[in-house]
Amino acid sequence: MAMRRHDAARIQSNMFAFNMFDQAIPHAFRNRFSTQYRCYSVSMFAGSDRSDVEKGGKIIMPPSALDQLSRLNITYPMLFKLTNRKTDRMTHCGVLEFVAEEGICYLPHWMMQNLLLEEGGLVQVESVNLMVATYSKFQPQAPDFLDITNPKAVLENALRNFACLTTGDVIAINYNEKIYELRVMETKPDKAVSIIECDMNVDFDAPLGYKEPERHYQPEDTSDIETDHTAFVPIDLGFRAFTGAGNRLDGKKKGVDPSPAQINPEDIKRGIPNYEFKIGKITFIRNSRPQPKRIEEDSGTSRFIAFSGEGQSLRKKGRKP
Numbered sequence: 001m002a003m004r005r006h007d008a009a010r011i012q013s014n015m016f017a018f019n020m021f022d023q024a025i026p027h028a029f030r031n032r033f034s035t036q037y038r039c040y041s042v043s044m045f046a047g048s049d050r051s052d053v054e055k056g057g058k059i060i061m062p063p064s065a066l067d068q069l070s071r072l073n074i075t076y077p078m079l080f081k082l083t084n085r086k087t088d089r090m091t092h093c094g095v096l097e098f099v100a101e102e103g104i105c106y107l108p109h110w111m112m113q114n115l116l117l118e119e120g121g122l123v124q125v126e127s128v129n130l131m132v133a134t135y136s137k138f139q140p141q142a143p144d145f146l147d148i149t150n151p152k153a154v155l156e157n158a159l160r161n162f163a164c165l166t167t168g169d170v171i172a173i174n175y176n177e178k179i180y181e182l183r184v185m186e187t188k189p190d191k192a193v194s195i196i197e198c199d200m201n202v203d204f205d206a207p208l209g210y211k212e213p214e215r216h217y218q219p220e221d222t223s224d225i226e227t228d229h230t231a232f233v234p235i236d237l238g239f240r241a242f243t244g245a246g247n248r249l250d251g252k253k254k255g256v257d258p259s260p261a262q263i264n265p266e267d268i269k270r271g272i273p274n275y276e277f278k279i280g281k282i283t284f285i286r287n288s289r290p291q292p293k294r295i296e297e298d299s300g301t302s303r304f305i306a307f308s309g310e311g312q313s314l315r316k317k318g319r320k321p
Contacts, residue, residue: 056161094163
């Protein structure tokens with residue numbers, strides 16, 4: 001029994017020492033990077049013009065962060081989760097450079113707006129591992145985004161400066177010296193995804209404030225209009241011989257133009273009306289043969305029939321001997 005009590009006391013002392021040692025280990029010696037920085041917009045960066053940071057989704061961190069990250073067993077590329085504990089707003093980003101002052105990090109202006117951060121506010125920076133994106137859906141925040149000829153190509157080119165996407169964020173892209181804002185409506189397979197070296201399907205939602213153009217179309221009411229179909233029935237004028245105008249081979253004009261033959265209205269015969277006729281519809285009758293001309297013998301006067309006489313030869317036929 002004494003031996004067992006001694007072993008139990010030794011185990012308890014070892015566990016106490018292990019817990020004390022675990023509490024003394026800082027975040028830099030664990031596999032998870034987590035620290036707080038005072039954040040400022042890129043326009044406050046004391047140095048050269050860093051407008052390129054505003055065009056993407058990456059931040060600038062101090063050199064001490066690189067020293068701590070190099071001691072950890074983290075996966076590359078480095079991705080971070082930014083959290084504003086006062087407003088409980090969070091987003092994800094990548095890192096561009098480690099050249100900021102100690103205790104300070106520089107963020108794009110659109111990222112500070114999403115986190116509801118002011119200049120000099122505290123932000124929690126934690127290293128994370130994100131799944132590779134397969135699908136994302138965006139909603140432009142203004143209808144003028146539709147003026148871009150190829151919006152998918154413009155978005156693909158702009159996302160090259162981003163490392164990850166978070167559902168609910170409003171990102172800003174720069175195209176043709178103009179800023180366009182797009183809200184991330186959906187991402188798959190998770191609400192926060194990595195877009196580095198991935199094949200991602202992109203879709204767009206209707207822009208905010210967009211209205212479909214109204215089409216004013218009033219169909220014509222033809223139910224009360226009576227159409228006289230007899231006015232569209234073709235009239236058979238019959239054959240009219242030599243009614244055309246002739247021309248001379250020498251180009252001279254003829255003295256008297258022959259007048260066309262007069263037409264007796266009684267000779268005009270109306271055809272069978274087409275009761276299925278509709279305005280705007282053309283019907284072609286195929287395989288129709290004209291009726292042969294007949295001589296009216298009952299009336300006593302014969303109608304003119306072209307080329308119906310007998311020909312005569314100038315050369316007389318000789319008599320047989």
